[in-house]
Amino acid sequence: MSLESPSLIQAKAEAARTASRRLATTSSEQRAGVLLRLADLLEQRQAAILEANAEDVRAAEGVIDASSLQRLKLDSSKVAAMAQGVRAVAGLPDPLHRIQLRRDLDEGLELTRVACPLGVLCVVFESRPDALIQISALALKSGNAALLKGGSEARHSNAILLEAVQSALRDADLPETAIQGLGDRAAVAVLLQRPDLIDLVIPRGSRELVQSLQAATRIPVLGHADGVCHMVLDQAADTTMAVALVRDAKLQYPSACNAVETVLIHRGAAERLLPALVADLAPRGVELRGCAACRAIAPDLLPATDADWEAEYGAPILALKVVTDLDEALAHIRAHGSGHTEAIVTEDAEVAARFLAEVDAAGVFHNASTRFADGFRYGFGAEVGISTGRIHARGPVGLEGLLSYRYLLRGRGHRVEDYSGPGARSFIHKDKGAGAP
Amino acid sequence: MSLESPSLIQAKAEAARTASRRLATTSSEQRAGVLLRLADLLEQRQAAILEANAEDVRAAEGVIDASSLQRLKLDSSKVAAMAQGVRAVAGLPDPLHRIQLRRDLDEGLELTRVACPLGVLCVVFESRPDALIQISALALKSGNAALLKGGSEARHSNAILLEAVQSALRDADLPETAIQGLGDRAAVAVLLQRPDLIDLVIPRGSRELVQSLQAATRIPVLGHADGVCHMVLDQAADTTMAVALVRDAKLQYPSACNAVETVLIHRGAAERLLPALVADLAPRGVELRGCAACRAIAPDLLPATDADWEAEYGAPILALKVVTDLDEALAHIRAHGSGHTEAIVTEDAEVAARFLAEVDAAGVFHNASTRFADGFRYGFGAEVGISTGRIHARGPVGLEGLLSYRYLLRGRGHRVEDYSGPGARSFIHKDKGAGAP
Missing domain, CATH: 3.40.605.10 (Aldehyde Dehydrogenase; Chain A, domain 1)
Structure with a gap:
């Protein structure tokens, strides 16, 4: 009560x-x-x-x-x-x-x-x-x-x-x-x-x-419950860039919803990228949890469990997983992502194009930190929230998300019956400029 | 089951x-x-x-x-x-x-x-x-x-x-x-x-x-339950236009959701407009129900009850009510309208402007039949439905109502940490052309 x-x-x-x-x-x-x-x-x-x-x-x-x-x-x-x-x-x-x-x-x-x-x-x-x-x-x-x-x-x-x-x-x-x-x-x-x-x-x-x-409630709710964001390090990822982006996405503000939680590493680059990641992140106090394939390369990692793939840590903890190829990475994101922000690091334009075309999330990034998913950084001047819904507003929502619209029609006695039947008038549907009132 | x-x-x-x-x-x-x-x-x-x-x-x-x-x-x-x-x-x-x-x-x-x-x-x-x-x-x-x-x-x-x-x-x-x-x-x-x-x-x-x-359901539902549309005949309404528009809005397709159900007539024009409406609509088989003030002018009208102000007849029945002024008409629409389409007939530009500014409905019309509220007539080429909700799509909904969007971000290793603290980079937020992919 x-x-x-x-x-x-x-x-x-x-x-x-x-x-x-x-x-x-x-x-x-x-x-x-x-x-x-x-x-x-x-x-x-x-x-x-x-x-x-x-x-x-x-x-x-x-x-x-x-x-x-x-x-x-x-x-x-x-x-x-x-x-x-x-x-x-x-x-x-x-x-x-x-x-x-x-x-x-x-x-x-x-x-x-x-x-x-x-x-x-x-x-x-x-x-x-x-x-x-x-x-x-x-x-x-x-x-x-x-x-x-x-x-x-x-x-x-x-x-x-x-x-x-x-x-x-x-x-x-x-x-x-x-x-x-x-x-x-x-x-x-x-x-x-x-x-x-x-x-x-x-x-x-x-x-x-x-x-x-x-x-x-049945009233629309603007926002998101989960921010399980992934970063995919492709076979063709630049090592320095990959490490710098994961560090930024995890550590720049670990409790943010757009911080990265899981890094998916292409099998063909794991032996190059994984040690570089560990060398950069472990000394900064990031707790690293890896799949079995990760731990075969970097034995000091803690073992990741299934729960880690669903986790939004909100803390300097990172889950690491080796994937066979882009298909496996995309499937992992479909299964565990929250539709918030997903990123890939790669120098391969074709791989990037496929990732950008196929991932269904509010934000899909190439060679950029997931932390950019934000109304101010996008230039909206204000942020009402970040939506992971597909209806109304999606992603970082500015003032636009607080608006609806009305259709105004101004005539001179126009009737619908004049537009049907023999000798009917036709609509012209001629667009004119839009903008300020 | x-x-x-x-x-x-x-x-x-x-x-x-x-x-x-x-x-x-x-x-x-x-x-x-x-x-x-x-x-x-x-x-x-x-x-x-x-x-x-x-x-x-x-x-x-x-x-x-x-x-x-x-x-x-x-x-x-x-x-x-x-x-x-x-x-x-x-x-x-x-x-x-x-x-x-x-x-x-x-x-x-x-x-x-x-x-x-x-x-x-x-x-x-x-x-x-x-x-x-x-x-x-x-x-x-x-x-x-x-x-x-x-x-x-x-x-x-x-x-x-x-x-x-x-x-x-x-x-x-x-x-x-x-x-x-x-x-x-x-x-x-x-x-x-x-x-x-x-x-x-x-x-x-x-x-x-x-x-x-x-x-x-909690899933968004696109559409509308009610289409209780009003037509306001202002003191400054042209008689011929008013009659023709009410006839079109009621009779062109009576079961449509954008057909008019209630006509609100300014007291100052009721003696002029009401007999003209009755003379036009009664011979066409429209059942006319009026408030007490209407029946004082046109005694042949059936008496309207409170239920008539809420009714979506879907049939050649029309409720008529005399109102003191625009304020009373606006209050009636707020109380009984379904937010679908509301129209005013007037030659007075100020009255029209106020009606267009103040009525909260998907469609707000001046000197035009409510029957124009339709995706094809609006030039959308297709109609998914007509929404009276304020979230996502409102009014006649074309293909646009079946779409969401994704934000794609393409960088070259950009990190958020470079945009904060002393010596930080600034965002430039420079818009470029939009359009086809």
Whole structure:
């Protein structure tokens, strides 16, 4: 049971829907104005924000693990970064009202397809309080309302950050109900049963969080549960490049979803590549687990078990497997990959082309680190999340993932009956320029 | 319980997945070749098709209603139209492998976003056997595999049409498992629980069918349950145009989802418009139901009840309501519309602009019949269905709705660590041309 009654939760969602209609017709300047005001407020209120956060940190010390505590803890540079991030979102090109298609169906009968917000988002995130600011900025920039549930260990931080968002909305004469907090996970559970109230669920957090939300709702969930990414080292891989890319993909940020978990090494290059990998990674503290064929070449490796091929370590651990050929590598990826990001290292253009054509994943890379799979690195200016679903948005999702569209048709009394039967008019379907409204 | 065992159903879906991978890498010519072959086969096998269909019709006579029987029944012109439709789909521009984005992230590090198939579709349709051919053509053109469940009253027709599709696949040296039939609705029920096997569910049929599928699965369902479309006759509506558009939207094809169900008439024009509407529609056999204010002007109207504002008649029945102003019309549409298609008739450009900006529906029309909401009329060349969802595709959906995309990244050993820390490289994010592969 939620501490909030179902009728209160419904009322919040309905107020969010009403606010979303208002947001949908706002100008780019109005929405950017809210964000610039929010950035100022974050800076002005920095002392109070850090105080509230300190209260959360005190209560959490010894209760949550060190890395969660690290994510929970704010300092002046994190607050400055938050404000900076909000200003960056404010400065992005306006995604709303853009004309995606403009076509004369007939003389005087013009069809346009215009970007519009999705409506109301339900966002669930874990200990990192800066997520509240980031997702609020993305929602408002794209004209969406959002109901937010943050981690309970960040409750004081989240409350003061939410108040800043709502202040900025009020100051811009927009409804503060556009961004609201939810009291607890039970409130989320109520909303997950209401596809009439919520258009998209966005989890930002652990695999368990994503899976629990996906299992509990028919509302679309944007994101990914698993990031089991592979790197294939082909027979024709350059040794130096292969080692450097595996090191980057594993160690640059081991807990990232786009970090590599399993390296598949072509049999014909294993004796060359495997010792080079071990020599580079073992001294850097990477725990290496290998198949039997790997251990025949590098006996110091720990034995890999079947569970290793499914593992998303989120840690400096790497599974290594020798494969007979590209077919076996592709089959392994089909069986164990999570559709996130898969990479091959090879100087053989034909092998690369086949890999790029055949692998079914959100990201398929040649001679590049899997860590590039990211909305900022792709140049989207913002990242809502990374989706491994095939419907709606796939891969790193920018503001575009928070949009739908409407078809507008402007006529002069045009009737369908004039386009059928003898002597019927014909459609001309003449495309004209698309772009800004 | 299905007549097919769960393991057989799973095996079918897995074979479809394997076939879909093959289809995903085929050339435009190969896929178009299958369709041209299919069109020829339909013509060559016309006699056998009509014979199988006659068997279905004999068994269904007196069992299903007249309009269902009409949809079930094939004749030589319907078979010719099927073949023609398949050739038309074959001739559409290839939707696959198109480059939607091409961007240099840095020198030698090129990102492309390339269209790819969704994978495996599960399509459920009712008595119209030509739906089998149409959806098979759309699936194959877009590189998707499909599992099809047709109406049991069309079983002989569907079997012979499916055999034609599979023959065309075999003749093109492609796996016939790309398009398979499902034995019964229980087999569909098994697949609805398997988001790992099915990427998209497409219902083609009644509201009840759509709702039952939506309620039974977490897999995305493309389509719409309701088509409660409104036409608003503003104070500044031209009388002749208003009458002609309502007539077209109601009578041109009353059972279509984009037919108008409720007409909202501005109070200031009701005395002018309502008698003109009645004079035009009543003699054409339209049953007119009005609110109290309507009946004060046109006493012959039947009284409308609250249920009429929710009704999708699918028949020559029309609900009429007088509204005080545009605000009341917009509120009525928000409360009772299904997000399908909403239209306004007015000569007042400001009123039209507000209606087009504020109504949240897949189609929002000014001075045009709601019946234009259709993939062919929009110029998509094909229609997969009409979606009232906001996620993925909205409104009439062409081949685009059967596609996802992959991000391909081609580098020369690029590592993320070179883009962070002191002396880091910067991304250049330079867009280049998109288009055909």
